[in-house]
Amino acid sequence: MIGRLGVEKPIFTRVESIATAGGLVVPKRARGQDVLVSPFYFSDSLDALASQAAAGGAKGVQHILELLKKAQGWPLSMILSRGEINGSKLSPSEIQILNELVADGVLRPPSLHNSKTNTDEHFVFTPRPGSKSLDGSGREVYERTMAIVAAVRKGQLMPSRYSIRSPVALLSKLRSCKKIGASTESAQQYMNLVTLRVGSLRAASKAGWYEFVLIETPENIQALDDAIMLFQQGELASLDMSDDARIALQRDESYIQSILASSKLRTTMRPALDEQAKSEMEQMFLDLK
Known part of the structure; x- marks a missing residue:
């Protein structure tokens, strides 16, 4: 950073001390190197992240985050099998970094369970989109936001039969009509949202068909708006602390x-x-x- 900014070391050291005292950065010692981590973005597993950066993976981490920001909630199995995120290739070392970031909890992907195949599919997000940390209520809303995005990504990229063509159109309809039309895939696709009290499944006239009905609370409306913004922009302007x-x-x-x-x-x-x-x-x- 000193070389990139072209500042004198005493000035940089003074700024670093102020930023550390103010909680903007957390100094870490990893692999014999000093690493500065921002808890306003990476709020979990800071030691694992510092170790990755010290091992020479800082640029790889940055590249992965840039791609995920444009494709929030991308299925992990699809990334690993194709070696890419939404068409952008990852190097073998970046794939390894991604695996370790997920395993270490730096990137914490929600999952959907498929009872038919008895497997869990994980959907990867940046640590917390935006530049600020969340308080308790904000964290709960963001958990619901990730669950909404993951459910829609499942229907968009890994459907059992019919795929979702426009995630934003689907969520906008849910926002206005407070429900999603019945399908045979709803029970699998939206079960996490039922668990998180975002909505409920209502049986339709056909056996095995369910419609998803939104539970209208301020938190759920905010989570839905944030999910739409993640699909549109990749980050949330509403996150605040x-x-x-x-x-x-x-x-x-x-x-x-x-x-x-x-x-x-x-x-x-x-x-x-x-x-x-x-x-x-x-x-x-x-x-x-």
Whole structure:
């Protein structure tokens, strides 16, 4: 970075210290090298990511993320079998990096289970589209967003019979009509959305045919709008982080009272922690789901 920016080392060191103190970057030591990781984008498995970057995979990680941003929710099995993401080729080393990023939890793909073949299909997303981390309620909405995109990708790229031609048109119709027409594939395709309380399956007149009905809550409407935006733009403009969530990520003396039960985060002052305790607390905050 120093060479790319052309700055003097003391200036860079000062900026780095300010960014570290402000929680914008987290310094990591991996494979004998110093690596800076941004928790505002990579919120999980920072040690594994730092190890990949230190091993010379930084450019490979960047290329994979650029391709995934344009093809959110692409099936992992299709990427591995074809060696490409939406027509863009990956090198053997990039495929290996992708596998390791998924295995290490840096990229956390949701999955759909196929009861007929008893297999799980994974759909890969960038860590968290956008440039900001999420608070508790935002994480839950984004989980639903990923599930919606994965369900539609299944119907688009891996249909049992009839494929979805326009994901945006389908989701826009769901947004306006609050349901998707009955089909024989709905039970397999939308089961995760039922589990996440995004919608329900309603039996049609024909045996084995179901229509998907949206549960109208603000969270589900937001998740649906975000899913449409992921298909259109590859990233979300609506992701934001509350001031309390920013404090929780930046200050070791803060803790989260109830991140899943409430979007309102409360912070409590704690005695000063030693370096090991600080590291453990920092990782706990970053690994919250």
